[in-house]
Amino acid sequence: MGALTEIAPGVLVATSSYAVTTTTVVVGSAGGCLVIDPAVTVAELTGLAGELAAMGLRPAAGWSTHPHWDHVLWSRELGDAPRYAAPAAITIAETERDGILDGVRNAVPDLDLELVGRMQSLDAPAIPWDGPEARLIVHDGHAPGHGAVFLPGSGVLVAGDMWSDIEIPLLDTIAADPLGDYRTGMERLASVPGVRQVVPGHGHVGDAGELRRRLALDAAYLDAVSAGRAYDDPRLTADFPEWMRTTHQDQVRYFQR
Numbered sequence: 265m266g267a268l269t270e271i272a273p274g275v276l277v278a279t280s281s282y283a284v285t286t287t288t289v290v291v292g293s294a295g296g297c298l299v300i301d302p303a304v305t306v307a308e309l310t311g312l313a314g315e316l317a318a319m320g321l322r323p324a325a326g327w328s329t330h331p332h333w334d335h336v337l338w339s340r341e342l343g344d345a346p347r348y349a350a351p352a353a354i355t356i357a358e359t360e361r362d363g364i365l366d367g368v369r370n371a372v373p374d375l376d377l378e379l380v381g382r383m384q385s386l387d388a389p390a391i392p393w394d395g396p397e398a399r400l401i402v403h404d405g406h407a408p409g410h411g412a413v414f415l416p417g418s419g420v421l422v423a424g425d426m427w428s429d430i431e432i433p434l435l436d437t438i439a440a441d442p443l444g445d446y447r448t449g450m451e452r453l454a455s456v457p458g459v460r461q462v463v464p465g466h467g468h469v470g471d472a473g474e475l476r477r478r479l480a481l482d483a484a485y486l487d488a489v490s491a492g493r494a495y496d497d498p499r500l501t502a503d504f505p506e507w508m509r510t511t512h513q514d515q516v517r518y519f520q521r
Contacts, residue, residue, distance in 0.1 A: 268315055271461055271469050272418035274396060278312065280304045282371070283505075284430060284466050285334055287312060288422045289321070290415060292395025296324030300413055300422050301335045301465060302342065306374045313341030325393040328383050329424030329465060330407040331356040333367035336381040348386035350402045352409030357381040401456060405449025407436055412453055419460030423453060427478045428467035432485055432499050434511060437518050443490050454479060490519050 268276040274291040282304040290298040302312055316322065326347035328336045336357060338347060349357065357364065361381060368375050391398040391413070401412040406425050413422040425434060426449060435442040462475045470478065481497060488495030489512075500512060 268312075268319075271463070272415075272420050275415060275418050275420050277463055277469060278308075278315075279468075280308055282308075283334070284468070286463055286465060286467070286469075288413075288420075288463055289316065290395055290398065291321065292324055292393060294394065295320050295322055296394055297321045298325050298327065298391065298393055298395055298398060299323045299342065299345075300327045301329055301424075302326065302339075303334050303337050305372050306339070309337065309339035309375075310341055313339060313343075316342075324395065325391060326383070327391055327398070327411070327413060328353065328357075329412060329422065330410040331360070331364070331381070332407060332425070333364045333380070334371070335424070335465065336364065336383065337368075337375065338379040338382070339376060340379070347383040348391060349383040350400070350409035350411040351385045351387050352402075352404065353407070353411065354383060354385040354409070356408050357383060401452050403445065403449035403452050404436070404439065405446040406434055408439070410449060414456050414459070416458060419458050420463060421453065421456060421459045421461070421475075422463045423465070425465040426450070426453065427462050427470075427475060427482065428464040428499075429470060429474070429478060430467040430499060430504075431464075431508065432497055432512055433482045435515055435518075437515065442518070443486065446486065450479065450482060489515055492516075492520060 266279045268278045270276050276289045278287045280303050285303045287302050288300040323342050323345040328349040331353040396417045399414045462470050485497050
């Protein structure tokens, strides 16, 4: 994982070597911090804990944006702060725990499996902690209980697995209305006032202009795929990962049924 980089006052982001996964840290009071989606490898989680300690910070709360395996990780070095997720995400984390653990074993087998997915359900407008206001925008796009975090003091939106510059929209095709869920999520995030920077779960931090570009790309992709039309999304390049190629093809087939 790269070093934590301050993208706004009191907001730091690190990027993992695995799938360009981001970890966001928000500095609170009295040395506490909020850790959002810590990931991914054992060495990276250990390094994150060490870097926080060197900065005089300790996790006071954790948040998982959604219940996919790479967003529900933790390490003992990060301490025993309460870890939260939206209620629907907790349901998935509990009912599909075996599948989540399989994902961890396949990708990073040395992780402490006991700590994977051990969050508390939080049904609230904001994360309860002694630090900057961290508002929650919860929807079911991409995954049930997908909870983005908006920091109005800095204008940073931690978007989870949406609004990426390197990933196409990834739908939850086992949901009753995957397209509707995703569009609802997009609308809720787009309606948040005062966003100056966006942090995707996978990809690179973008400013307000880049956010608008990604939103337009996502909308165009969904319009084309759901209508059965070809679409030349720049994120679908010759070297994009095989798993994303497969997912794109699955989504095309889903709307051709």
